[in-house]
Amino acid sequence: MSAHTSAVVDQDLRSKLLKPDVISGSEILLRSLLLEGVDCVFGYPGGAVLYIYDAMHGNEDFNHLLTRHEQGAIHAADGYARSTGKVGVCIATSGPGATNLVTGIATAYMDSVPLVVITGNVATTAIGTDAFQEADITGITMPITKHSYLVRNVEDLPRVIHEAFHIANTGRKGPVLIDIPKDISAQKTRFEWQEEVSVRGYNPTVQPNKLQVDRLVQAIEEAERPVILAGGGVVYSGAHEQLLEFVNKSQIPVTTTLLGLGGFPSGHELWIGMPGMHGTYTANTALQNCDLLIGIGARFDDRVTMTVQGFAPKAKIAHIDVDPAEIGKTVPTAIPCVGDVKAVLELVNEKVKPARSSAWIHQVQTWKEEKPLRYTDSDTELKPQYVIEMIHEATKGEAIVTTDVGQHQMWAAQYYRFNNPRSWITSGGLGTMGFGFPSAIGAQMGNPDRMVVSINGDGGMQMCSQELAICAIHNIPVKIVVINNQVLGMVRQWQEIIYDNRYSHIDLAGSPDFVKLAEAYGVKGLRATNKEEARLAWQEAMNTPGPVLIDFVVRKGENVFPMVTQGNTIDQMIMGDEE
Amino acid sequence: MSTHRHTISVLVNNQPGVLQRVSGLFGRRGFNIESITVGESEERGLSRMVIVTTGSERTLEQISKQLYKLIDVIKVVDLSASPMVAREVALIKVNAEPSARPEILGVVETFRASVVDIGTSTMIVQAIGDTDKIDAMVELLKPYGIRELSRTGVTAMTRGLGKA
Numbered sequence: 226m227s228a229h230t231s232a233v234v235d236q237d238l239r240s241k242l243l244k245p246d247v248i249s250g251s252e253i254l255l256r257s258l259l260l261e262g263v264d265c266v267f268g269y270p271g272g273a274v275l276y277i278y279d280a281m282h283g284n285e286d287f288n289h290l291l292t293r294h295e296q297g298a299i300h301a302a303d304g305y306a307r308s309t310g311k312v313g314v315c316i317a318t319s320g321p322g323a324t325n326l327v328t329g330i331a332t333a334y335m336d337s338v339p340l341v342v343i344t345g346n347v348a349t350t351a352i353g354t355d356a357f358q359e360a361d362i363t364g365i366t367m368p369i370t371k372h373s374y375l376v377r378n379v380e381d382l383p384r385v386i387h388e389a390f391h392i393a394n395t396g397r398k399g400p401v402l403i404d405i406p407k408d409i410s411a412q413k414t415r416f417e418w419q420e421e422v423s424v425r426g427y428n429p430t431v432q433p434n435k436l437q438v439d440r441l442v443q444a445i446e447e448a449e450r451p452v453i454l455a456g457g458g459v460v461y462s463g464a465h466e467q468l469l470e471f472v473n474k475s476q477i478p479v480t481t482t483l484l485g486l487g488g489f490p491s492g493h494e495l496w497i498g499m500p501g502m503h504g505t506y507t508a509n510t511a512l513q514n515c516d517l518l519i520g521i522g523a524r525f526d527d528r529v530t531m532t533v534q535g536f537a538p539k540a541k542i543a544h545i546d547v548d549p550a551e552i553g554k555t556v557p558t559a560i561p562c563v564g565d566v567k568a569v570l571e572l573v574n575e576k577v578k579p580a581r582s583s584a585w586i587h588q589v590q591t592w593k594e595e596k597p598l599r600y601t602d603s604d605t606e607l608k609p610q611y612v613i614e615m616i617h618e619a620t621k622g623e624a625i626v627t628t629d630v631g632q633h634q635m636w637a638a639q640y641y642r643f644n645n646p647r648s649w650i651t652s653g654g655l656g657t658m659g660f661g662f663p664s665a666i667g668a669q670m671g672n673p674d675r676m677v678v679s680i681n682g683d684g685g686m687q688m689c690s691q692e693l694a695i696c697a698i699h700n701i702p703v704k705i706v707v708i709n710n711q712v713l714g715m716v717r718q719w720q721e722i723i724y725d726n727r728y729s730h731i732d733l734a735g736s737p738d739f740v741k742l743a744e745a746y747g748v749k750g751l752r753a754t755n756k757e758e759a760r761l762a763w764q765e766a767m768n769t770p771g772p773v774l775i776d777f778v779v780r781k782g783e784n785v786f787p788m789v790t791q792g793n794t795i796d797q798m799i800m801g802d803e804e
Numbered sequence: 805m806s807t808h809r810h811t812i813s814v815l816v817n818n819q820p821g822v823l824q825r826v827s828g829l830f831g832r833r834g835f836n837i838e839s840i841t842v843g844e845s846e847e848r849g850l851s852r853m854v855i856v857t858t859g860s861e862r863t864l865e866q867i868s869k870q871l872y873k874l875i876d877v878i879k880v881v882d883l884s885a886s887p888m889v890a891r892e893v894a895l896i897k898v899n900a901e902p903s904a905r906p907e908i909l910g911v912v913e914t915f916r917a918s919v920v921d922i923g924t925s926t927m928i929v930q931a932i933g934d935t936d937k938i939d940a941m942v943e944l945l946k947p948y949g950i951r952e953l954s955r956t957g958v959t960a961m962t963r964g965l966g967k968a
């Protein structure tokens with residue numbers, strides 16, 4: 226694919242950067258990153274990247290944030306990328322530095338997040354000798370990167386970096402790794418920058434096949450019970466407005482997947498919530514009864530379909546996706562539309578007519594009214610769902626919310642109602658504990674003017690809590706929520722419901738006092754154990770200009786409902802309050 | 805779904821690690837590899853891999869689509885979808901006491917194979933042909949005692965103007 230990519234970089238800086246000086250590989254790296262418009266890099270130094278860190282010393286233009294763990298760095302880069310739509314960048318040293326990035330690379334890969342991951346390696350002369358801190362990181366990450374480079378000639382660096390950004394942030398997005406041996410980072414050459422990118426084997430389809438679009442339009446006109454399943458692809462391609470127009474014109478109810486939340490305004494009357502394992506009654510029932518299912522930038526993940534053989538049994542399936550390999554991968558697809566979601570929807574919107582869906586919409590509205598998401602509130606105990614609802618109300622649905630993985634993640638997905646895209650950051654595909662807090666730091670760096678709320682479990686909070694240091698030292702004003710149920714709640718829920726109350730290793734006794742933990746880093750810590758305290762603590766957190774951690778001590782045995790257990794179809798929901 | 809044998813040609817950038825990318829993809833997605841051959845292609849900087857795999861039509865479609873997602877993959881063609889020539893080379897070291905040699909030479913001749921080495925009690929037979937032919941030849945030589953067998957795997961191309 227060939228393209229001109231011009232990042233927005235200040236003209237004076239640009240001409241300074243473009244000077245054809247003879248400089249080291251490390252300086253080439255920094256200049257190239259700046260030319261790509263990178264305004265914030267998360268990283269951690271070590272032996273193999275010492276030349277690179279040396280080049281940063283005294284470089285006023287280059288903004289690097291020292292995290293306290295490489296995992297924190299890559300999740301922060303991920304949160305930055307998901308919330309801004311720009312490429313997130315992180316740097317680590319060879320060996321242990323590089324392997325500490327692996328979870329973060331896999332997290333980004335599963336959720337199609339554009340990252341450029343830079344690792345140092347031992348010198349080219351030492352590669353393959355089991356040298357100190359040598360790890361074959363390109364080999365290790367081959368299955369979890371969109372592409373990777375091991376740079377063997379310093380002259381290749383500017384091209385490789387430019388290609389990496391192009392590949393990461395076009396087509397189906399994803400992480401690209403650049404491994405730079407130490408000698409390459411030291412060698413000097415004349416800096417030459419080319420705007421043109423041309424990667425012969427890379428040609429993502431943008432415009433769809435017109436015939437398929439016509440077939441889709443036709444199918445919609447004939448449909449009586451259509452449903453749209455909108456996923457992360459809507460958000461990533463910036464197609465939220467096109468989706469709204471499509472829904473309004475076609476009169477089709479929309480369910481948004483975990484990654485699709487925010488891709489469609491939750492206040493819209495045709496929004497029916499999230500589908501799948503912890504989806505709404507309405508979304509799951511509608512999917513099982515629809516006659517036309519239009520997947521848009523969604524990949525029919527098994528947490529959405531559950532038992533795939535029984536998924537949407539009456540539906541003809543249409544699928545709009547930028548990745549042709551997703552079409553037909555898990556569900557038989559009658560109408561494939563390969564292309565950029567936004568480009569496809571723009572075409573569809575030119576032609577689409579309403580479906581014959583009025584009776585269906587009436588039916589769907591009845592389900593919504595009769596079986597909304599609900600929980601039993603309490604005046605004596607603090608309920609986690611209440612905490613989320615309270616945060617939603619106080620932030621008017623306008624915050625950027627990041628989560629960790631577990632019950633709190635599902636409650637956040639259910640009870641925070643999103644109005645905007647790029648406001649919901651969660652590890653969906655890999656389900657990575659430890660993601661919630663550092664990703665919020667990245668999101669805040671990318672969105673200094675927005676309120677960023679990070680919702681974590683008491684388990685996952687302990688997987689990257691070291692990054693409290695970054696919040697404190699740079700005064701990054703993330704509001705860190707701990708939904709403290711004293712257990713690995715989601716595991717406990719499975720053990721209660723599926724493993725017959727046999728609770729095995731889910732008790733988090735021995736966890737730190739989270740308020741004191743925050744304070745130990747110089748971050749304000751607050752605690753709430755009932756509704757009154759919860760409201761006051763949240764108010765105080767909102768009124769505090771810097772970072773705050775709020776430990777919400779909630780009821781221990783609360784479960785997430787609806788729930789579909791494995792081996793069932795999505796209409797076989799446990800509602801939780803009907804026993 | 806019915807399973808078939810497919811021969812696919814994959815044109816790739818001749819980059820370090822490209823074989824690992826392709827074989828790794830087959831491994832982690834559970835696609836089967838019966839044989840894989842790699843060598844130079846007609847264009848400098850590009851190599852051609854020929855992979856023999858078994859699977860349903862749906863698997864084949866996934867293989868092709870997943871291969872295309874690799875940046876170093878330029879082109880994927882299912883050669884078995886049209887008439888093709890497929891060949892492999894086998895070297896067969898067979899026990900060949902002088903008394904058995906005339907019979908073995910009879911087999912060699914029938915298959916239009918050739919003898920490329922003769923030792924005191926062994927011979928190396930070189931056979932070129934499609935997989936079935938080589939399978940048949942190996943079967944016929946088994947009674948004499950095969951000491952070593954080395955096969956290249958299939959390389960192939962479509963007949964006529966068809967290009968992969």
Ligand SMILES: Cc1ncc(C[n+]2csc(CCOP(=O)(O)OP(=O)(O)O)c2C)c(N)n1
Pocket residue numbers: 629630631632633634656657658659681682683684685686708710712713714715716
């Ligand atoms: C790195 C990692 N290890 C293990 C898991 C499996 N897992 C999923 S949810 C969960 C419990 C999380 O507990 P907590 O953070 O307290 O959140 P809660 O479910 O209680 O809200 C575990 C262990 C995971 N998703 N990620």
Ligand SMILES: [Mg+2]
Pocket residue numbers: 631682683684708709710711712713714
């Ligand atoms: Mg917990």
